[in-house]
Amino acid sequence: MLDVAVEEARAGLAEGGIPIGAALFASDGTLLGRGHNRRVQDGDPSMHAETAAFRAAGRQRDYRKTVMVTTLSPCWYCSGLVRQFGIGAVLVGEARTFCGGHDWLAEHGVDVTVLEDERCVGLMTDFIAARPELWFEDIGEVP
Amino acid sequence: MLDVAVEEARAGLAEGGIPIGAALFASDGTLLGRGHNRRVQDGDPSMHAETAAFRAAGRQRDYRKTVMVTTLSPCWYCSGLVRQFGIGAVLVGEARTFCGGHDWLAEHGVDVTVLEDERCVGLMTDFIAARPELWFEDIGEVP
Numbered sequence: 001m002l003d004v005a006v007e008e009a010r011a012g013l014a015e016g017g018i019p020i021g022a023a024l025f026a027s028d029g030t031l032l033g034r035g036h037n038r039r040v041q042d043g044d045p046s047m048h049a050e051t052a053a054f055r056a057a058g059r060q061r062d063y064r065k066t067v068m069v070t071t072l073s074p075c076w077y078c079s080g081l082v083r084q085f086g087i088g089a090v091l092v093g094e095a096r097t098f099c100g101g102h103d104w105l106a107e108h109g110v111d112v113t114v115l116e117d118e119r120c121v122g123l124m125t126d127f128i129a130a131r132p133e134l135w136f137e138d139i140g141e142v143p
Numbered sequence: 144m145l146d147v148a149v150e151e152a153r154a155g156l157a158e159g160g161i162p163i164g165a166a167l168f169a170s171d172g173t174l175l176g177r178g179h180n181r182r183v184q185d186g187d188p189s190m191h192a193e194t195a196a197f198r199a200a201g202r203q204r205d206y207r208k209t210v211m212v213t214t215l216s217p218c219w220y221c222s223g224l225v226r227q228f229g230i231g232a233v234l235v236g237e238a239r240t241f242c243g244g245h246d247w248l249a250e251h252g253v254d255v256t257v258l259e260d261e262r263c264v265g266l267m268t269d270f271i272a273a274r275p276e277l278w279f280e281d282i283g284e285v286p
Contacts, residue, residue, distance in 0.1 A: 045228075046224075058187075059188050080223020080226075
């Protein structure tokens with residue numbers, strides 16, 4: 001499932017955007033929605049990868065058995081999304097370059113797995129080195 | 144400032160949507176963005192009132208002196224937005240019909256004010272009575 005999120009992250013990078021991708025799956029592995037960060041592409045700060053995937057999945061009545069897969073530890077915004085909608089599981093590509101709210105989600109009963117996938121680490125390490133100002137903007141950090 | 148959010152909530156209701164409105168202001172009172180819940184109108188579960196107002200404000204570099212005004216206590220998704228982007232203050236129309244993460248935000252240094260405005264209470268009381276299934280869908284509660 002992480003492969004889909006990595007494809008999304010790479011697509012975002014190819015578009016000149018922030019290389020974070022995500023996908024929402026049903027419990028049987030059916031892909032419900034996929035997306036990537038669209039801050040640069042759409043000038044839209046509300047479209048983080050996880051919110052883009054959630055949006056692409058459309059209106060769902062029950063998220064308890066869904067899995068949110070993301071290339072990077074979800075920030076507080078995206079962690080709040082997971083908690084509010086009761087998404088049952090989160091698969092995190094890596095939490096080395098940024099650590100958001102995945103521990104908080106685990107404390108609140110979400111099944112969280114962190115993979116430390118080298119593809120994901122590499123995408124963000126290179127991006128942060130190349131475009132630090134854009135990265136800090138995306139997580140609301142003021143120099 | 145709450146009047147703008149109430150106008151947004153009423154506009155959403157008139158469109159057949161969920162009557163929650165929000166607006167993001169700069170510290171000098173300049174309106175940066177305004178919006179309302181768009182689940183019904185756009186089939187978009189990611190557009191809560193606060194995220195819609197945040198989106199409408201476009202890319203901003205520093206949210207520390209901004210004020211998020213919302214007719215209803217922000218859910219975890221929208222509370223996460225406020226925390227991640229360092230929005231400095233939240234003005235809540237009411238927290239009687241739904242209590243989200245505003246206490247958590249206050250614990251993390253956000254200047255939170257709850258007004259218990261009767262217009263806001265009335266909008267949600269009537270809406271929840273009329274369309275409970277739609278309201279529960281919007282906050283991810285499964286009957």
